[in-house]
Amino acid sequence: MSFLYNIGIRLAGFGLKCLSPFNDKINKGVTGRRKTFKSLKSNLNSEHKTLWFHCASLGEYEQGLPIFKELKTLCFDYKIVLSFFSPSGFEIQKVNPITDIVVYLPLDTKNNAKKFLDIVKPELTVFVKYDIWPNLLNELRKRQLRAILVSASFRKNQPYFKFYGNTLKKALFSFEHIFTQNESSKLLLESINYNKVSVSGDTRFDRVTAQLDQDNTLGFVEEFKNNRLCVVAGSTWPEGEAFFVDYINNTKHNNTKFIIAPHNIKANQINNLKSRINVPTVLFSEKENNNKLKDAQVLIVDTIGILSKIYNYADIAYVGGALGNTGLHNTLEPAVFGVPIIIGGNHMKFPEAKAMLDKGGMFSILNLSSFISILDKLIENSDFRKKSGSKNLEYIKENKGATIQIMNYLRK
Numbered sequence: 337m338s339f340l341y342n343i344g345i346r347l348a349g350f351g352l353k354c355l356s357p358f359n360d361k362i363n364k365g366v367t368g369r370r371k372t373f374k375s376l377k378s379n380l381n382s383e384h385k386t387l388w389f390h391c392a393s394l395g396e397y398e399q400g401l402p403i404f405k406e407l408k409t410l411c412f413d414y415k416i417v418l419s420f421f422s423p424s425g426f427e428i429q430k431v432n433p434i435t436d437i438v439v440y441l442p443l444d445t446k447n448n449a450k451k452f453l454d455i456v457k458p459e460l461t462v463f464v465k466y467d468i469w470p471n472l473l474n475e476l477r478k479r480q481l482r483a484i485l486v487s488a489s490f491r492k493n494q495p496y497f498k499f500y501g502n503t504l505k506k507a508l509f510s511f512e513h514i515f516t517q518n519e520s521s522k523l524l525l526e527s528i529n530y531n532k533v534s535v536s537g538d539t540r541f542d543r544v545t546a547q548l549d550q551d552n553t554l555g556f557v558e559e560f561k562n563n564r565l566c567v568v569a570g571s572t573w574p575e576g577e578a579f580f581v582d583y584i585n586n587t588k589h590n591n592t593k594f595i596i597a598p599h600n601i602k603a604n605q606i607n608n609l610k611s612r613i614n615v616p617t618v619l620f621s622e623k624e625n626n627n628k629l630k631d632a633q634v635l636i637v638d639t640i641g642i643l644s645k646i647y648n649y650a651d652i653a654y655v656g657g658a659l660g661n662t663g664l665h666n667t668l669e670p671a672v673f674g675v676p677i678i679i680g681g682n683h684m685k686f687p688e689a690k691a692m693l694d695k696g697g698m699f700s701i702l703n704l705s706s707f708i709s710i711l712d713k714l715i716e717n718s719d720f721r722k723k724s725g726s727k728n729l730e731y732i733k734e735n736k737g738a739t740i741q742i743m744n745y746l747r748k
Contacts, residue, residue: 341470341503342446349443364423368440376417376455379437384415388458390441392467393422395666397429399487400464402542402739404434407462407746417456421467428640444469453479460746462486463511470503473510485514486742487539489687490521497524515742518687534745537738538688544644544672545736552648556623557595561649562630565715566593568650570643571665573599576656576680577609579707584634585614589715595646597637599656599665606638643669650675652714652721658682658700664689667698672732676714676724678707688731697727 356363380386389404391397397420408416418435420426430438442448449471461476461483476483485508495501496508508514508530515536516522525533569580577596584594598605610617617634629635637646647653653670657663659680667689670677677698683689692698699714701707714721 338470338503345444345471349445361423364427365421365440368423368426369442372439372442373451373455375437375439376452380415380417380455385411385413386415386417386456386458387411388417388419388456388461389435389464390419390461390467391425391464393420393425394428395425396464396467397425398543398666399538399540400462401434402539402546403462403464403486403742406739406743407460408434410743410747414459417458441469441472444471446471446475448472449475453481457481460484465489468504468507470507473507477510483511484742484746485511486536487517487738488514488521489517489538490524491685492524497528513745515738515745534741536741537735539738539742540666540668540688541732541736542739544668545732547644547669547672550645552645554642554645554649556620556629557635557646557649559629560595560618560632560635561593564591564593565589565651566595566649567652567654567711567715568595568597568646568670569654570597570647570656570670571599572596572654572656573660573662574605575659576654579659579701579704580654581609581612582704583708583711585612589712590633592715593633593635595635595637595649597643597646599662601638601640603638606636610636647673647675652676652678652711654678656680658686658689667692668732671697671728674725674729676721677728678710678714692728692731695727695731697724697731699724 352362352366356366387407389400391400416435418438419441421441426438426440442452453475458481461481463485465487473483490496496505505528512532514525514533516533517538519535522533522535569576577598580594580596598609606619610619613634615633616631617636618629618632620637620639623629647670650670650673653675655665655667655670655677657665661682664679664683664686667677667679671692677692679689679698679700681700681702683700689698693700699710701710
């Protein structure tokens with residue numbers, strides 16, 4: 337199995353190089369990986385003590401951030417290396433206040449694994465949620481270097497728990513401890529005789545709770561909202577945007593404000609979205625030269641990095657991804673502000689969505705008719721809206737604390 341894995345990795349690397357001229361995201365990854373070892377060598381030397389944090393993408397970085405911050409404080413004299421596999425994480429966090437060096441993770445060949453660890457020599461490695469790379473992890477184990485996995489979530493249909501998944505299964509045993517989000521993940525690990533496992537919960541709850549301690553004021557949103565009821569649609573995709581366009585163009589709630597923050601902020605898509613809306617609409621990028629911000633009914637956010645603060649102004653939230661097959665985006669960010677949330681039906685892989693649906697603070701829609709029905713009810717019934725939202729905040733409060741458990745283990 338290991339032999340087949342190593343062949344697969346090399347084939348994947350060749351395939352990515354072939355596809356890179358035709359796909360901007362793939363090209364960024366291929367180009368960035370060429371610079372990894374040079375960047376490490378120019379920033380590290382044998383005298384440095386180091387920590388290594390690895391995240392697949394931006395979402396996992398946000399998930400691991402509470403741990404990263406604590407370790408930054410605890411190990412203030414260490415150099416911290418952060419690696420990403422996806423360009424979406426690297427491009428946004430290549431400069432951040434936590435880590436000293438940010439690189440693309442090299443492809444998981446045996447030679448790359450040895451070369452990476454020869455340079456970095458991490459005294460502690462933290463992987464977040466998943467993105468298990470056998471050669472890198474096996475090399476960590478051979479060198480007896482500490483590694484933990486935090487906020488892990490497993491499903492029984494994953495290769496780790498199948499007869500053909502021995503290579504990935506073996507890699508899990510490179511972690512000295514795995515902290516899972518839930519009991520079912522712990523039981524799955526124990527079923528393959530991995531017993532150094534604790535249920536700590538999901539560090540994302542700590543991450544979003546910390547948002548409440550920040551200044552979430554956005555003057556331009558306050559001006560736009562103008563004390564009206566506001567619906568925030570975050571991380572939207574075309575299928576969800578179509579529902580909002582139809583609703584906005586035909587709504588009887590003319591005093592309601594709408595903020596749409598698309599996942600894709602390319603100019604042609606933003607302009608297309610704006611052109612389909614028949615009520616006064618303003619873009620974030622136009623706000624400085626637009627003296628009618630408070631008179632607009634729709635604000636389209638054509639930038640990134642401020643959505644978590646925008647949710648502070650929501651009375652109702654919609655989170656994209658689950659109407660299609662792209663995967664549900666972060667529902668905990670609006671939940672912490674105590675607002676009801678609408679999502680699509682493709683949410684089965686997201687336990688937090690199931691929990692909030694069961695508690696009654698979240699609502700799943702499958703078509704335009706069900707979307708209109710629940711949004712109308714939330715707009716028109718303030719008591720129902722507030723009670724639904726309070727259930728989401730309650731859920732957040734019930735599940736915070738993972739960071740404390742993980743740091744207690746590391747301080748031993």
